[in-house]
Amino acid sequence: MHDPTPTLITVSAYGYAGPSSRVRVYDWLRHLGVPSTNHDYLGAADASFRRIVSRPGATLRAEFGLRRLGGRLPAATLLLSRTATPLTTGALEVGLLRAARRGVYDFDDALYADRRGGVHRIFGKPRAWSRAVAAADVVVAGNATLAEAAREHNDAVVVVPSCVEPGDYVAKDRYDIDGRPNLVWVGSPATEQYLAHLAPALARLHETHGAVVTVVSRGNRPFPGMDHVVRRVDWSPAAVRAQLSRADVALAPLVDDEFTRGKCAYKLLQYGAAGVPVVGSPVGVNRTVLQDLGGFPAEGLEQWCERVEDVLGLTPVARAELGRRGRAAVADKYSYGAWAPVFWQILFPDLPWSAPAGGGTSPVHKHPGDER
Numbered sequence: 574m575h576d577p578t579p580t581l582i583t584v585s586a587y588g589y590a591g592p593s594s595r596v597r598v599y600d601w602l603r604h605l606g607v608p609s610t611n612h613d614y615l616g617a618a619d620a621s622f623r624r625i626v627s628r629p630g631a632t633l634r635a636e637f638g639l640r641r642l643g644g645r646l647p648a649a650t651l652l653l654s655r656t657a658t659p660l661t662t663g664a665l666e667v668g669l670l671r672a673a674r675r676g677v678y679d680f681d682d683a684l685y686a687d688r689r690g691g692v693h694r695i696f697g698k699p700r701a702w703s704r705a706v707a708a709a710d711v712v713v714a715g716n717a718t719l720a721e722a723a724r725e726h727n728d729a730v731v732v733v734p735s736c737v738e739p740g741d742y743v744a745k746d747r748y749d750i751d752g753r754p755n756l757v758w759v760g761s762p763a764t765e766q767y768l769a770h771l772a773p774a775l776a777r778l779h780e781t782h783g784a785v786v787t788v789v790s791r792g793n794r795p796f797p798g799m800d801h802v803v804r805r806v807d808w809s810p811a812a813v814r815a816q817l818s819r820a821d822v823a824l825a826p827l828v829d830d831e832f833t834r835g836k837c838a839y840k841l842l843q844y845g846a847a848g849v850p851v852v853g854s855p856v857g858v859n860r861t862v863l864q865d866l867g868g869f870p871a872e873g874l875e876q877w878c879e880r881v882e883d884v885l886g887l888t889p890v891a892r893a894e895l896g897r898r899g900r901a902a903v904a905d906k907y908s909y910g911a912w913a914p915v916f917w918q919i920l921f922p923d924l925p926w927s928a929p930a931g932g933g934t935s936p937v938h939k940h941p942g943d944e945r
Contacts (some may be wrong), residue, residue, distance in 0.1 A: 579921045581609040582646065584639070584669060585654035588616035592761055596735050596839060597679050597715070598654050604738065604909040605917060606929025610645075612638060612657075618791070620659040632660075639665060646672040650920050653709075654679050656701055663704030670708040677920060678705050681715035681735055683835025685722050711919055715837035716858040722835075733916055734858075735837040736909045737846045741810070743818040745848040745896050748889040750821050753783040756881065757820035759813055759843060762792030767826045767833075767854075772798035774877040782885060786824075789816050817847035821892075822884045825853030825868075826877070838862040845903040848896030850887075852880045865906060866899040 583602070585594040594613065602609055614620050614635045615628060625632045639657050651673035657666050670676030684702040706712050707726040713733050714720035723730045756775070758768050768788065778784040779802045786799070791808045806812050817823065823844035827833045834857035841862045844851045851868035853859050863870050869880040884892065905911060917926040 579607060579924055580649040580674075581607055581652065581920065582642070582649045582673075583609055583611045583613075583652045583654070584642070584657045585612070586614045586620040586656050586659055587618060587654075588613040590618035592618075592839070593681055594654055596737075597681055598652060600736070600738065600909065601916060604913055605920075607920075612642065614639075614658060622659065625659065636660065639669070643668065643672045647674055649673060650675040650677060652677045652679060652920065653705065655682070655684065656698070656705070661701045662697070663701035666701060666705040667708040670705060670710070673710075675920070675922075676708065676710045677713060678709035678711075679713040679733075680706075680719065680723075681837045683719065683722070683832045686831040686835065713916075713919060716835070718857055719835050719837075731915070731919055733912055733919070734907050735839045735842065736907055736912055737839070737842045737903060738909050739846045739900060739904050741814070742843070742846040742848075743814045744900060745818050745820075748821075748892040748896065750885065750889075753785050754778075754821045754885055755787055755819060756784050756822050756824055757787045757789065757816055757844075757849070758824045758826075759789045759808070759817070759840060761790060761808075762794065765790060765792045765794055765796075767828060768824065769794075769796055770828060771824070771826050771874070771877055772796060774874040774881075775799050775802055777878055778881055782882070784881070784885075787816050787820065789813055813843065814847070817844065817849055820847075820849045822881055823847075823849040823851045824881075825851060825859065826871075827854040827856040827859065829854070829856045833857060841866060841868065842903055842907050845899035845907075848893075848900045850884045850892050850895040851899070852877065852884060862907075865902040867895050867902075868899070 583598050585598050587594040589595050589599050615631050651669060684698040687698040703726050706723050712723045712727050712730045714723050714730055715735050717732055720730045720732045775786055776799045786803050788803050789806045789808050789812055796803050806816055825840045836857055838858045841851055841853055845866040851866055852871050853863050853868055855870035871877040871880040914926045
């Protein structure tokens with residue numbers, strides 16, 4: 574363990590099941606090997622207004638807990654991910670960041686481009702984001718596009734990509750295609766809309782090649798025009814590992830707009846870590862990651878069909894080489910191990926970095942309720 578032991582407090586609106594908080598907070602804690610106290614609001618995969626209304630008691634406790642936190646922050650580094658609470662205009666985040674000995678604000682989506690109406694007009698992410706960015710001692714952005722937006726409010730901005738741990742994935746070791754080609758997509762209910770855009774192309778690949786699409790997600794929405802092609806698997810880390818190891822081609826589609834150009838290509842990195850050949854939309858940082866992985870960029874439905882067919886038409890040896898290239902690129906450029914010294918210095922600039930014993934095995938992380 575590092576000596577002296579640093580004090581770290583993390584705040585996020587989601588628990589470990591939330592993709593952003595898992596990747597940008599909790600997996601970092603595991604790899605850095607530093608004890609922390611974590612405030613994750615309701616501890617759920619999301620903090621939607623529907624969930625808040627359904628759990629009024631837990632919501633009140635979460636709000637009061639955040640407001641009691643200020644007295645502990647002057648001696649601590651605060652890592653605040655996205656927002657502290659969905660019921661925010663940014664004032665709470667500003668207060669927490671300024672109270673901390675070192676206030677670190679991390680974000681991995683184009684929150685400044687969230688222009689939803691309704692209740693989101695009151696608790697708007699763009700306003701809360703800009704205020705938090707301006708108040709932080711240092712801002713950590715998931716890619717260069719996000720960093721450019723943040724630098725309009727704060728000069729102290731560092732890019733740290735959303736990272737993966739290659740050892741968490743089963744390296745694909747068979748590249749023969751037995752029977753129907755298995756195309757895989759991993760994501761969340763909120764991002765299934767991007768896969769739905771490919772329905773005509775995927776239905777055509779089913780007709781011409783017998784391809785099926787394995788969707789690993791907690792969602793249950795229908796996919797008009799390709800429901801007969803889709804096989805659903807409920808998301809879990811174990812399910813992701815298992816399904817990627819069996820996939821022939823991994824899919825990463827996006828539409829091209831201001832919000833998607835801020836995405837951090839995490840899906841592609843998961844695919845690369847598992848050694849699966851990838852086809853993806855060259856939107857935002859996806860373009861760079863596709864190049865690093867040796868992936869196939871695709872724009873438009875016709876090109877999506879062609880690029881998937883290109884991968885299926887390769888020899889098993891050639892597909893295996895793509896898999897090896899992807900795993901190597903992830904380990905070298907997008908793994909927690911590659912970025913750990915940088916992230917440590919962001920959190921604790923006065924303490925030297927040394928890799929924790931056990932390769933980043935997580936110590937006990939305390940939630941506020943653990944202390945009572």
